[in-house]
Amino acid sequence: EAGVAQSPRYKIIEKRQSVAFWCNPISGHATLYWYQQILGQGPKLLIQFQNNGVVDDSQLPKDRFSAERLKGVDSTLKIQPAKLEDSAVYLCASSLSRGPRDEQFFGPGTRLTVL
Amino acid sequence: KNEVEQSPQNLTAQEGEFITINCSYSVGISALHWLQQHPGGGIVSLFMLSSGKKKHGRLIATINIQEKHSSLHITASHPRDSAVYICAASGGSNYKLTFGKGTLLTVNP
Numbered sequence: 194e195a196g197v198a199q200s201p202r203y204k205i206i207e208k209r210q211s212v213a214f215w216c217n218p219i220s221g222h223a224t225l226y227w228y229q230q231i232l233g234q235g236p237k238l239l240i241q242f243q244n245n246g247v248v249d250d251s252q253l254p255k256d257r258f259s260a261e262r263l264k265g266v267d268s269t270l271k272i273q274p275a276k277l278e279d280s281a282v283y284l285c286a287s288s289l290s291r292g293p294r295d296e297q298f299f300g301p302g303t304r305l306t307v308l
Numbered sequence: 309k310n311e312v313e314q315s316p317q318n319l320t321a322q323e324g325e326f327i328t329i330n331c332s333y334s335v336g337i338s339a340l341h342w343l344q345q346h347p348g349g350g351i352v353s354l355f356m357l358s359s360g361k362k363k364h365g366r367l368i369a370t371i372n373i374q375e376k377h378s379s380l381h382i383t384a385s386h387p388r389d390s391a392v393y394i395c396a397a398s399g400g401s402n403y404k405l406t407f408g409k410g411t412l413l414t415v416n417p
Contacts, residue, residue, distance in 0.1 A: 235312075249404060299353075301350040
């Protein structure tokens, strides 16, 4: 079974530039998560989708971050414009559903460096 | 204050030693997760437990619901166990994961 795919794996941009990340979850997984992991910290949930609807985006900085999952399968996360403090690893995860016993499967992450 | 606290932050051990990593949480949970993250790699789920104890190979996870505390033990540690171990609690209506900051484990040969 293929895992969660993410691209690119690494991205270096200058502040005020835009960047987009892509995630393809495990086939059949209805729930998709985007996390931000700053060095030395645990992941922080940015947004959670159930199919193509947003379940939780309470910690997404909506003035600069946006995410979509138009067909309920793959998803993109965009930052526009980027700030220095956005340097982090962006992790995508998926689960079959969003129940208490549903395990989340994580992708390899995209490491973003903002200069 | 983070709702999920782990200790220690860093741990160095010699190969063969018994390792314990602790996790305390302050929120009501539906499950407690232990995850492993290798440098430059993604995150792998090790255990998901809501009561008692689970064992997988040399790894053992325990949880005490009354004390809001969980431990991850590694028996006969090996250098390949070197990684960041993260505790996460799921709860709330969306079973959202709240993560600890992680414990960096280094096992020297």
